[in-house]
């Protein structure tokens with residue numbers, strides 16, 4: 124970061140007002156916001172103050188699927204942005220609805236953390252060992268995500284073994300607690316979340332995307348401000364990672380084109396292939412299935428992407444084209460069966 128802060132205090136003027144960063148109060152949200160706050164302090168030279176906002180997703184005891192999934196974690200932060208209570212917000216990108224309202228700018232998508240799901244199982248077991256070890260019982264694996272359910276059932280069946288998935292809610296600590304108490308054999312969580320709260324060592328397997336594709340945008344953050352605040356948006360844009368932006372754009376375009384919400388059983392992951400550190404190609408994989416894992420439509424495509432010039436056309440086209448192919452293979456019918 125060689126750019127000089129443009130908020131240096133002129134002699135005799137008041138110090139720059141602190142930027143207010145709205146955050147949910149969960150350990151994960153605070154960790155994510157803290158990371159971004161540090162980067163923004165460095166970039167702008169301005170103090171950044173965390174403002175805690177309680178969202179419906181934090182207070183509801185219902186399962187995510189029952190409260191409609193899309194946007195529950197996001198709306199309270201956007202309300203605070205709209206009301207001018209905060210200057211910017213950090214979201215988990217996978218919780219952000221695919222339609223971007225005009226009044227908010229997705230100013231930055233910082234470099235992505237590990238996109239994979241992680242298994243936290245009893246006795247240090249990986250997935251295959253766990254489901255075999257549980258026999259003649261079936262392993263009970265905690266997840267309320269239709270996407271994880273569909274792919275975990277299909278993965279277990281590829282070993283000729285059945286599993287039971289058990290819907291769970293709560294923060295990461297609560298979820299891991301079900302394994303520690305012996306109530307469940309394992310839970311599945313985003314690796315990025317575990318990593319950000321310093322508990323990645325508790326993962327007993329980082330699940331290969333060949334077995335379980337993560338949610339579109341998983342592991343990436345979204346830094347959002349009011350569209351009217353163009354000066355701040357330009358400053359925050361320094362945090363943007365064009366490769367991550369290209370990947371998540373392809374994944375989210377696929378999701379949008381499948382007309383699915385974030386609680387739908389859609390997995391997607393774009394990998395960028397680089398030659399001598401220049402990104403030349405992108406592979407986009409997508410999956411949609413029934414929650415019992417009996418039917419999955421899983422396809423991938425590879426295409427050239429322009430170097431990191433911010434062009435979103437190629438990733439968007441790949442996302443749309445892959446969605447069209449998946450729909451042609453019956454993806455829409457599978458999503459129609461989702462239990463909401």
Ligand SMILES: NCc1[nH]cc(CCC(=O)O)c1CC(=O)O
Pocket residue numbers: 215216217218311312313315316340341342343344
């Ligand atoms: N659905 C909740 C949610 N939103 C973002 C993360 C983790 C961080 C990330 O994926 O970026 C999680 C928890 C989880 O899925 O385990």
